[in-house]
Amino acid sequence: MNLLNHPELLDKLASAYALGSLRGGARRRFEALARQSPGVRSAALVWQERFAAMTELQPVQAPDPNVWKRIENLIQAQPVAAPASTAGAPVLERLRRMLSLWRGAALAGGLATLTAVVVGLNLGRQVEQREAQLAQTAPQTEQLSRRNAELTAQLESRPEIQYVAVLNDENAAASVLVTFDPRRNTLTLKRVGDFRESPDKSLELWALPRGAGQGAPRSLGVMDGGAVVRLTAAASEVQQAPALAITLEPKGGVPPGSGPTGPILFKGPLLQTPV
Amino acid sequence: MAHDFDNLQLIALIDRIAHRDAVGGRSSDAETALRELYELTSSKLFGVALRVVNNRNWAEDVLQEAYLNIWRIAGDYRAPLSPPMAWMGVIVRSRALDFLRRRASERADAGLELDDAITETVAGDSANPMDTSQASQQAQALYECMARLESRQREVVSLAYLRDLSHSELAQQLRLPLGTVKTWIRRGLEQLRGCMGRFA
Numbered sequence: 064m065n066l067l068n069h070p071e072l073l074d075k076l077a078s079a080y081a082l083g084s085l086r087g088g089a090r091r092r093f094e095a096l097a098r099q100s101p102g103v104r105s106a107a108l109v110w111q112e113r114f115a116a117m118t119e120l121q122p123v124q125a126p127d128p129n130v131w132k133r134i135e136n137l138i139q140a141q142p143v144a145a146p147a148s149t150a151g152a153p154v155l156e157r158l159r160r161m162l163s164l165w166r167g168a169a170l171a172g173g174l175a176t177l178t179a180v181v182v183g184l185n186l187g188r189q190v191e192q193r194e195a196q197l198a199q200t201a202p203q204t205e206q207l208s209r210r211n212a213e214l215t216a217q218l219e220s221r222p223e224i225q226y227v228a229v230l231n232d233e234n235a236a237a238s239v240l241v242t243f244d245p246r247r248n249t250l251t252l253k254r255v256g257d258f259r260e261s262p263d264k265s266l267e268l269w270a271l272p273r274g275a276g277q278g279a280p281r282s283l284g285v286m287d288g289g290a291v292v293r294l295t296a297a298a299s300e301v302q303q304a305p306a307l308a309i310t311l312e313p314k315g316g317v318p319p320g321s322g323p324t325g326p327i328l329f330k331g332p333l334l335q336t337p338v
Numbered sequence: 339m340a341h342d343f344d345n346l347q348l349i350a351l352i353d354r355i356a357h358r359d360a361v362g363g364r365s366s367d368a369e370t371a372l373r374e375l376y377e378l379t380s381s382k383l384f385g386v387a388l389r390v391v392n393n394r395n396w397a398e399d400v401l402q403e404a405y406l407n408i409w410r411i412a413g414d415y416r417a418p419l420s421p422p423m424a425w426m427g428v429i430v431r432s433r434a435l436d437f438l439r440r441r442a443s444e445r446a447d448a449g450l451e452l453d454d455a456i457t458e459t460v461a462g463d464s465a466n467p468m469d470t471s472q473a474s475q476q477a478q479a480l481y482e483c484m485a486r487l488e489s490r491q492r493e494v495v496s497l498a499y500l501r502d503l504s505h506s507e508l509a510q511q512l513r514l515p516l517g518t519v520k521t522w523i524r525r526g527l528e529q530l531r532g533c534m535g536r537f538a
Contacts (some may be wrong), residue, residue, distance in 0.1 A: 074535075078527050082495065083502050112420055112476060113534055117499050118386045118427020119477035120484065126384040130398050131376055134405045138369060141409075305350040332346045332417075334353050 067102045074106065081110035228307045230329035232256065238329045241268075241307060245298040250283060252292040258328065259288075260311060267316040268294065269323060270304035271330075280308065280323060285316035306332045345474065348422035349415075351375045356412035372409055380405075382423065383430045390434035390500050400437050404430040421474035435502050483533035491526035494519060 066073050079085045080093050097104045226243035238256035243249070252268065260266055269280040283301065284294035286309075308330040310323040317324055351371045358368030383404060387397035407429050415425055473481070484492050494508055505523065509516040 074531055075527075078531055082499050082523075082527065084498060084505065084523055084527070086504050112424070113480060114499050115420055115424040115428050116474065116477040116480040117484075117496065118431055119382070119423050119473050120481050120496075121382070121385040121389045121500075123381045124385045124388055125381045126398060126401055130401055131373070131380070133402050134376070135369075135373070137402070137406055138372065138409055306346045330346070332349045332353070334350070 066096060067100065073103065077103070077106035077110045080107055081114045226301060226333055228331045228333045230307060230309055230331040232258070232329055239309060241331075241333075243296070243298075243301050243333075245302070248295055248297060250294040250296050250301065252286060252294070254290050254292075263314050264325075265312050265314050265316050266309050266328070267312045267323065267325075269308045269310065270300055270333075271306040271308055273303065273305055282316070282319075282323075283307070285312070301333070304333050306330060345421060348375065348378065349417050351378075352408075352412050352415050352422060355409060356415065368409075372405065375408070376405060379423065379426060383426060386427050386430045386500070387434050389496075390431055391438060396437060396441075397434075400430065400434045403433040403437070407433060421476065423474060424476065431500060431502075438501070479534060479537035483530050483537070486533060487526050487529055488522075491522045491529070494522045495526040495530070498523060 066076070076085065076093055080090065085093055093103075093107075097107050226245070228241040229237050230239040230241060232238045236256060238254070238258055240253045240255055242251045244251070250268070266286040268283040268286065270283055271280050272278040281300060281304075283296050286292045286294075308323075308327045310327050311325040312323070313325075351374055354371035355368045355375070380401065384397060384401050387400040387404070388394070391397050391400055404426070408426060411429075415422070420428075484495070487495065494512070497503060497512075498508060503511065505519050506516060508514070508523075509519045512519070
């Protein structure tokens, strides 16, 4: 019996599995199915994600102040790891980490809310296609390493991208992808949603301040109507911001030095790629 | 807007912690980020720890282990897979369960835990009304769907997940017939499936 042909039963098993009610032989059989089938795995992931939210529903209680003290002492006592552990990681290792991210997104079938993505975005759609293909075939080392090699070659031919943001709309749908190349001081924005501003309006990009009282949002530039937009920005303007936002302004944007006047349409955290 | 900025803030903080080992190291920045994260989230996570282990001192130990865990594995966090609070909540739950397993052999404490567990169920709905402005979409959906369950179903479903208890363990701890526990869980799950399906 193919469980994928019985969606109600799959839902029943996946929810019981995620709750922890499925035990013993039934649990092992379900896990075996999940290993073989991305569809079953996806159903399990959806329910695991749902039940994980249970942890957010619990009553709030302040812990004793001494708990933080203990954590702080233990952190400071930890040896500092060698820098090479992340920065010097070979391209294939970075790729594997990126793929693990995309694999999760592909499996959860769009139900995972995209609030941020840390990835080399120039790979764009090709990664998604390849990842969809990968998710559907049983893991085969040879195929995987061939695809890894292809993606590696692509990665190596691109400029080194370090900063990335996915700006989402109110429905958490990705609308604008942003990358920053500090070697070329270039912000590249790519429209991926359906939104198009009317001819009398412009979209303006802002770097948000670190926190309340830390200053006003800083304009990084006004977007033209193209699908891909390039803006020049100094690394210091971009790197300090925890998040970016795009507002809807009159044509040409706001006067230099002013803050945003229009509504925030898209926003997202600015993250470093896992190099 | 405040709600979204909270999530963005948490994600950015986790990222700062994760990158302490990068070249041009930001180790002190990572410590600051962890403290900020602690200030924003410790009360919520302490609440989770308390629900699982049911003892203040134990919960403090669990909380400490959880934040150390977060410090170590911040680099593994993937925002598309789960909102930050859910990710951290699951870490707390895991450390809490580890803690309970380590103490499982201590017979003297087992009795104490049983009594507390019964008290919880008898009291019925133990959850405070949730501050939904701060919660992820997933948590809001779950909250609304859980609220529609009978309080006994809600309680066993909560305990089953938070304490990772099987039907027979639940039956034992709550001193209820196995059949009753199974029925409540089955019905609770049925209702949740229908309700959560509408939220997607």
